[in-house]
Structures are given as C-alpha cells and as structure tokens.
Amino acid sequence: MPAPKFRSRTFRRVNKKLPGGRTKLFHLKRKSKKAHCASCGKVLQGVPREMPYKMKNLAKTKKRPERPYGGVLCSSCTRELIKQKIRSENV
C-alpha cells in the first residue's frame, strides 16, 4: 500500500521502466494546462505553467508579459487588434 498521501488523486500514476528492466509505479504531481491565446489558441509565451497555489506567490510581472493584453492574447493577435482599432477610429 502506498503512503497515505499518495492515495489521493492529487498525484497522477505513471508507470516507468527502470534500467533493471522492471517497471515501477511513480506518483507525480499534476501540472496545470499551458496558457493559450484567447483568439487564436496558440500557447502563450511568458506565462509559467504552475498550479494555482504556486502562481499566487509569484510576482505580478513573473505571471505574464508586461504588454497590454499580456497573458490573454499572443503578440501577433494584440498587433492585429490594435491595428484594427486604429484603422476603425481613423477611417
């Protein structure tokens, strides 16, 4: 029986082959999903992939890029958005 803390589902079960040939069951921590862009769905840069309890302790600038819409839209999507905004204002 694994240790009590490993019996909960916060740990994911992974079977790994060891150099000796036998396999062992590892209990590994779960990771949150990567941050994705709100419009094109690409993976965002500059956003760490930590569980919420760890993200809380990070500094604000560590959690997302300092650009407007940082952490929400990827760089190319913000460019397109700002361009359309300017062009619609100055028509």
Add this chain to the structure above:
Amino acid sequence: MFEIGRLCVKIAGRQTGSKVVIVDILDKNFVLIDGQVKRKRCNITHLEPLPQIIKIKKNASSDDIKKEFEKLNIKIDKKIINKTKKTKASKNK
C-alpha cells in the same frame, strides 16, 4: 508613408498603443521615434502610421515634440526623461 513628422502608434512591445512621432529615418527598416515613449530606434513593422503629420525638423529636440503634442492634446507622461537630459545632470554632481 514613414516620413519625418509622421504620427504613428506603437503596436508591439511594452509601449503598445502609445502615440509616437518619427524624428529621423535611419535606414530601410529602422526609424528614430519620440513622443509618449523615450527617444529610441524602432522597427517600422512595430509601428502603425496615422493620417496626421506634424511639422518638426529632423532630429528635433524632445521639448519641441512635447509642445507639438500638447497642441494635439496628446498627454505625455512626466516620467519619460530622455537619456540626453539625465547624463548631463549626473555629470554635474
């Protein structure tokens, strides 16, 4: 399109959305910008031109640009101090 005095908006980087003016054209890809950002070199792909053009000389000083921007009532942040001013002040100390 990208000539001296042309008003643009920066669409990339930390200062996205800030209004700038082209002070000098360096080469095919790069221009010198000033205005709501510190005076620096910028790639033209990071700029979006606006229809307005303001009358400034080539390499005009930041004070002239601030006056022009006040005419167009575009606010400039007080914190933006161009390096040229700072180095003079630190030398006198």
